[in-house]
Amino acid sequence: MSKFQFPESIKSRPVYGTLAPRPGKAHLMIADAEGAEAILELAGQQPDLMAKSHIIYIPKDTGETYTSKLKALKPAQYYEGPSYEASVQRLRHVLANAHQGLQVYLTGTEGLMGQAQNEAMQAGIPHSSIQTEHRGSVARRMQCVHCKGITEDVMHDPFQCAHCGLHLFVRDHYSRRLAAYQGVRVDAEDHGNIPDPVELYS
């Protein structure tokens, strides 16, 4: 099991749930890495969902661990991609051609869920009806509020912006639109005084 209990935080910090089958004409599931476990559990709750489902899966470091099990679910469509970025074109196409009645299920890392959720919102689905379940890594997507660049897979606070090089502290303030948490210069009031990085949630 790879479910992490996120500590309670401010109101803009996303809170994830547990995937459950919902009535709908079509079902779109997007997952990365250990998110596959949640898809398997979802299918277990209602196997006939799979005949109307399209699964987009990015294994990342989990390699072959889940792929045969997912295929065995026999979804109507199954795609396995090397990265989220590579799958975006497909995702956008599916959403552009979808109709009202499409149910969306997102599971895996916060970064994947946030970005996929944003695509679905752009296509006209309210975020409140998009289901999410966190699995696997607790690394964050961080936006540097100064240069606007996004740094992926952040696990330490403070961290260094991958674009402008400033050292930033990690805030829980989160933007759905950007699918990222906010990073702010940690030594703005005392240039050069950068605390030792501490692992998130430790």
Added chain:
Amino acid sequence: MSAAPQKAKPGAEQIPVTVSAVVPLNELVTRFEFKRTDGQAFPTFSGGAHTVVTMNDDGRTRLNPYSLMSDPSDTSMYAISVRRDDNGRGGSLFMHTRVKVGDQMTITYPVHLFSLDLRARKHLFFAGGIGITPFMAMIAQLERMNGNWELHYSVRTEALGSYVDELRYKFPNKVHVYYDDQNQAIPLEDLLDGQPLGANAYVCGPKGMIDWVHATAEAAGWPDAQVHSEEFLAPAPGKPFEVRLCKSDMTVQVGENESLLEAIERAGVEAPFLCRGGACGQCETDVVAYDGDFIHRDHWLDEEQHADGSKIMPCVSRFVGKSLELDR
């Protein structure tokens, strides 16, 4: 802050108006048109808004909400359509039988409780009977914005089809009418199927129709946030009952044909309110004590609150029993 405090009167801002037209459309529905008594332009509004009309019925004051059906960009006049309800409290009857061209009345600034979601890729309107009125204004507004909309309008009979001719003439490809007496029903499931992602549905009509649209949409997987409804609850009459107003230290008899809120106002007690239709929450009143049963008719309190007798919405709800004490 105490910068320049001003006590707010309950309800929305008032506008003195003169009745400029009374147009019976059919046996049940009459349209009323108003111009501002001071000759100025009305405020524009968002389609779906309503106004609260004050009626002075031989000393008894009634306030009823009616959807504004006029084109929001025509600020020279406001129009409402009223369906006569002989079993009601008397408000619609008053409008139909006592209001004439030239009469001075008071209505409010528009109150917005039923709005278009401007992010929608398409607007699907479902109207039942007099529920057509808010859609008339919404359609006028969307037409100016080149909006994508469709109307499905259910009426009892051809004779009672208010505005059907006008709508079909102006928008032959977007308006679909269904006659009850010819066993025509809105093919709801089919209509909801195949709509583009981001389409929104709006329903205004009797409770049964509203519940049906919500349930059908949910079963088809539509997000709840994309199905909007408005049901105007005219406060229904009921058995008279007594209420004690604790703060004002008085006891009031609520008559058969007045709402609890109207009775409180008649007693000279100023109570907050806005929509007069059980939807906005402004008149929420705490119950101090009670011995009896509540008849909750509002859309504001949740199930728990309806059950635990802690609050009541006096604009539409009533009470039956031995005693009722309110925090007013």
Added chain:
Amino acid sequence: MTIQFNEETFRDDYSFYNSDWAIKRFPFPFHEDSYMYSVNMEQHRGGPEGSVYEMRFDVDEHYVSEMKDRAMVLADDPLRCQSLPHMTLAGWDLLELIMVSKSEDYPDLFELHRDGDHWRWINKPLGIDDTFTFLDETTLPYGPMEYITRQAQGDFCVLDQRDEMLWMDAGMVTTQADWSLDFDIGMNFFEWHAPVPLAHEMGIFKRALKFLLNIQQGAPARRLNWTMTVNPLLDTSPENYHKWGIQKTTLTPENIGAKQHLRVELQTFFRLPRSNALVFPIRCYLISFQDLVTVPKWGRRLHRVVRDLPVELATYKGFIDNRPLMLDYLGKFDDGQPTSPGVFPDLDTEPPLGNAS
């Protein structure tokens, strides 16, 4: 009404100054000798003559220079003004509201001529004379919200109202107290206020939201908010915090009177008719400590407020490190005498400074 417009800067050499008139009408936010959050809303229906509360959109001596500063901020970072696509109609509502209000309240400075949808807007202080078609974006140099807010002091948040909630779906934000429109756009009322300490637990935002959802056409409201800024810097944005943060460390006992500023936001709330949106203008007023203490009551009161403010609030408002310096300075202007209730200077009744206690 004739206003002498200052030529001043809010950055670099900071030549900003307040005239005596501006000092006396400054929106001092504290009506008692302590401060805690409250839903301190009241009707926005005029105020004492000459006060900042009198007009719908107050125009003062800083108008021209503030608009110049705004133009510089936007040239540097266009993301400070954004409008999600469905909010264009609200932008037109706002344009109409500001043009009608200003032309009626300041007829010597602004004129609006309307012939159906053909409008002509004259803004004398900024030298603007534009003719355009209302509701047709192609006839304006910018979108309607950007066009008019480039000519109105203070920030503007335009909130969509959906699902019993308010959404920050458009805004012009260049004079903010440390929050980012680009980050927060699209958030709802509770989400964008998430970083504010203590207030959520106190239920402040739940009550405020209920009030705001019910603001009706023709019945605007207002409240005051406040914070502290070192130097009269309007653009205290998170985007530029990596540059201005360090200015907080430049205070000394000698310069604090001139450099430390009380920053007050006059927030107003207007319902917009065609879009049913809510516009939330945030008008920013700055006053240096040394100017503020020329009003004896304010000097006494500010000392007490800053002294007794809970640590969480002083931290969130960004001045916890400078608090000791501030108290050393303000203490000199607090002689322990009682202060009258309310925010106004009450110069006729409040005694001048005695010996500091």
